[in-house]
Amino acid sequence: MKVKNDGYQAFLPSDEVLQNPYIGFMSFNHFRNEPLFSDTGTKMGWVKERYPVYDWVEQKGREEGYYPDTEVAYFRVLWKDVEPMEGKYDFPFIEEILKKAKERNQTVVLRIMPHTTRQNEDVPDWLKEIIDCPLRPDEGRVKESPKDPIWIEKFGNMIEAVARRFDGDKTLYAVDISLTGAWGEGHAYSSYPQEKLQELYDKYTKNFKNTHILGQFTATNLLQYGKKSRPIGLRADGVADPNHMNMYYPEGFYPVREFWKSAPVSFESFWFLNEWYRQGWDIDNVIEQTLKWHVSTFNAKSSACPIEWKEKIDGWLKKMGYRFAVRNIRYPKIVAVGDEMELLLWIENRGVAPIYYPLPFVLFLKNEHFEMVCPTDIDVRSWLPGDSIEKISIKIPSSVPSGVYTLCCQLGGGEYPYVQFAMQTKKDGFVYHLVDIEVRNKEN
Numbered sequence: 001m002k003v004k005n006d007g008y009q010a011f012l013p014s015d016e017v018l019q020n021p022y023i024g025f026m027s028f029n030h031f032r033n034e035p036l037f038s039d040t041g042t043k044m045g046w047v048k049e050r051y052p053v054y055d056w057v058e059q060k061g062r063e064e065g066y067y068p069d070t071e072v073a074y075f076r077v078l079w080k081d082v083e084p085m086e087g088k089y090d091f092p093f094i095e096e097i098l099k100k101a102k103e104r105n106q107t108v109v110l111r112i113m114p115h116t117t118r119q120n121e122d123v124p125d126w127l128k129e130i131i132d133c134p135l136r137p138d139e140g141r142v143k144e145s146p147k148d149p150i151w152i153e154k155f156g157n158m159i160e161a162v163a164r165r166f167d168g169d170k171t172l173y174a175v176d177i178s179l180t181g182a183w184g185e186g187h188a189y190s191s192y193p194q195e196k197l198q199e200l201y202d203k204y205t206k207n208f209k210n211t212h213i214l215g216q217f218t219a220t221n222l223l224q225y226g227k228k229s230r231p232i233g234l235r236a237d238g239v240a241d242p243n244h245m246n247m248y249y250p251e252g253f254y255p256v257r258e259f260w261k262s263a264p265v266s267f268e269s270f271w272f273l274n275e276w277y278r279q280g281w282d283i284d285n286v287i288e289q290t291l292k293w294h295v296s297t298f299n300a301k302s303s304a305c306p307i308e309w310k311e312k313i314d315g316w317l318k319k320m321g322y323r324f325a326v327r328n329i330r331y332p333k334i335v336a337v338g339d340e341m342e343l344l345l346w347i348e349n350r351g352v353a354p355i356y357y358p359l360p361f362v363l364f365l366k367n368e369h370f371e372m373v374c375p376t377d378i379d380v381r382s383w384l385p386g387d388s389i390e391k392i393s394i395k396i397p398s399s400v401p402s403g404v405y406t407l408c409c410q411l412g413g414g415e416y417p418y419v420q421f422a423m424q425t426k427k428d429g430f431v432y433h434l435v436d437i438e439v440r441n442k443e444n
Helices: 091-103 150-166 194-205 220-226 242-256 273-279 283-292 307-317
Strands: 007-010 024-028 072-078 107-113 172-176 212-216 233-239 265-269 297-299 324-331 334-336 340-349 361-366 371-375 386-395 403-413 416-419 431-440
Touching (some): 007 431, 107 150, 150 194, 194 212, 194 220, 212 220, 233 242, 242 283, 273 283, 324 403, 324 431, 361 386, 361 431
Parallel strands (some): 024 072, 024 297, 072 107, 172 212, 212 233, 233 265
Antiparallel strands (some): 007 324, 324 340, 361 403, 403 416, 403 431
């Protein structure tokens, strides 16, 4: 028998900064709570761009500001470190990154770069024996990739091999799609044959079937091509630069403005936040615009943030990505074993994006003597910003002893991390208390 909902309970949202998976600031070429890079100003930022970080790089950033804690670690590694010999892959190198991240309760976003602008961070030596490659004097900032597009084919073969090995690893949250040019950011990509670039995109879209992939938002034609195969997220470099914020970004995001609904959006800082502060750049505008473009993660490059901006950054973090709260529940105050109780939950997403993994949403009926686990089939990826209403039916089996139980909820668990709700209620770890329900035997 279905039981009438005669109970109602509302909850107020909470206002604290929450540490949650897949969202927020990212550590860069570091794991959480490790040292921060020292302030390099505008000249020496290249020292931060490659993992492993060189031993001689100064890391005293925690004396210069602060950095928000994070459950996402972003790493950029070189092609030559992943494939030191053609067809021979150093998978343990990537495995070690994932292992260390998991130990620190972090997931990983990974980019494999074809090269940077530095001579010692170039394409693999074995490729230079096959084709001509640009010279890269250390002060020259030569961004160009080899002109012969065979390098794209070779790079794509490596991406396919990495995908075969790591696709679906729950610690590997997302992979950046590298294009041409230094750091894989797409410099002069339009000078290469379109079919070669599409073949490279295919290596990502057709081999990373479970791990999220993020494409440079400037390459709109390739994003649209790749999205025919699977959802693609967006990444944009150079946040805060006035030209980017006022011209390139608005024009670039408009054609791909719906992508955020099915895959995450990630931004990266132009220079570093301490440099923004010195330049007098408008952080309020950065926050407003990136939230409008549905940001989930932000790479501030593990460089100190001005303590003067902490309140503003905290406000940014409270809206970045998803932020779930149960706002009310309708429920039956009394049920009997054998009955089917119906629950009606109002879930509010107070952030600017959904969560992009199908984490389990689980209910519990529990007291000090007995606990009943109630899995649901709710797809939490459908909780877009704003309101969602979920109707849940739970049958009370005869094995449940009579008594008063607390109905609780939990998001995450199993192979997925747990999520904190932004709501004011009692909780035990990641289990949130909703209401009390009395269970009676039929004869009562």
